[in-house]
Amino acid sequence: MGKMRTGERKRPGGGYEKRFTIKGVRYSVYAERKEDLQAKEDEKRAQIKAGIYHTNETITLNQYFDEWIEGKALSVRPITVYLYQRLFRKFIRRTLGRHKVRTLERRQIVAMMNHVADTAGIATANKVHTLIGSILKGAMADDIIQRNVATGIHAIKQKGLPARETIHRELTDSEIEKAFSMLKGSLYYTAYRFLLNTGTRAGECAALQWKDVDRTHNIIHIRRTMTKDKAGKWILGETAKTKTSVRDIPMNQTVREIIDYQWNLYRDLKGIISPCDFVFPSSTGGHTNTTALEGSLRAAIRKYNKESPVIMKFFSVHAFRDTFASRAIRAGVPPNTLKEILGHASLSMTMDLYAHVSQSDKRQAMEMLQDVSF
Incomplete structure (x- = not known):
């Protein structure tokens, strides 16, 4: 990399910026490569000279946003640009x-x-x-x-109610039984079982490839997640959601049975399994995504509600993760261990959002304190 020229700098999040001044007004240009900055500057100078560039005094929020997002795209993920x-x-x-x-x-x-x-x-x-x-x-x-x-x-x-009681909520045994009774035969039936028994995020489940599954040592490697590009199209991300999301999850017997079922199903259909094949593929054999998983689940709940006199409240795919976390705490899994399994950055996030406490939990806790009461 050559020496930086006057006004040039490497942006902390990625890419390069060059600032220059014309008649007391400062301008900026952005580029992924330092070598492209001069061409960007020349282009902007030409626009200013021709009178087709908006000055600081006249620029509107719409016009400035188009410039701002160009620079932002060098330091944030494509899905963030899309959301902005x-x-x-x-x-x-x-x-x-x-x-x-x-x-x-x-x-x-x-x-x-x-x-x-x-x-x-x-x-x-x-x-x-x-x-x-x-x-x-x-x-x-x-x-x-x-x-x-x-x-x-x-x-x-x-x-109203906090997020842990609405967006984040633990499913009851009855809800799980009813939902899975309608999901049988669904393309993503085993994917939902995997989510419920591992606490992984829907995007992580969709991105899981066979090269991430160590069947010899019974370990699931979470390395990537499904994300969106600048145009809003679902793509396989190169990384996980965050640094702490990269993790290994040991397989217990239930999870191993789910993986083995998928392996045998895949082998019977394709004959040969490639390391880059997806563990829970779409109907076309490629990757699925969060939207598809959510849509299939909502369709199953709608079907149940049409056929049953007792209405089941809708819930998102994320509820499987909530349920896993809450039941893990109830089973005695140490919070810090659960944090690592879920891929959280902080213990407070694990406990505040996902460790739901039921009325029976509180009653049992008070009974346990009976012997130490004054």
Whole structure:
């Protein structure tokens, strides 16, 4: 790598940036390779000279976002770029996008957040707030604005039950029995069993290949997850969700039976198993994804509710992970060991989100304390 020229720098998250000034106004260009920076600068200088480039005084939020996301794409995962673009397109582009960045006011952002909360939910509104805050932080770095008006805006507080009782919840024995009675014959029946018995994420299960399964030493290697590219298309990721998500999970007898079933099924269908074949493939033999797993599960629950007088509450694929974690704690698995199995970065995440406590758990705990009561 050659020596950096004036204004050039290597970005912490990846790629390169070059800053230059024209008539007191600072501009930035971005590139994956340092060698491409000069061409990028020449292109932008030509646009400025021709009068087709927007200055700091006139640039709108829409125009600046298109520049900002180009630089951001060098330091974040493609799925993050996709999510940023989707959030901006759906909630910001038509509402605040036409405003000049320099004229944005705090109350405009608050009004937009409240509207998003009413139409798409509080969690989405807070994500939009985080995004626009990041965009304006970039605008400060580019000397477009002197103050980030989104900084002083507080996130909207969630109402009702905590996430551990809604999004994250443990399934009852009855729910599991009913769900799997409808899932029999489903393409992903064994995948759901695998999720329930290992606590893996749906994306990790979908990305699992036979080269990740050590049948000799009874170990599952979690190395990748399904993700999305910039266009929102599902692809096999090169890495796991986070650094701590890379882990090994020992197979107990139940998990081994699930793996052996898939192995024999696959061998009978294909004859030869390639290390890069997926353990839980789609109907075409390629990789599946979280959307497909969610859709198949919801279809099974809908079918049950049509045929049964007792309605079963819908739940997501993630509930299998919740159930595994809660039952592991109840079975006496040390929390720190469970953290490693789940691939969490912190113990608090494991305990706060996934270790659900039932009424019977609390009653049993109080009975255990009877002998030490005053």
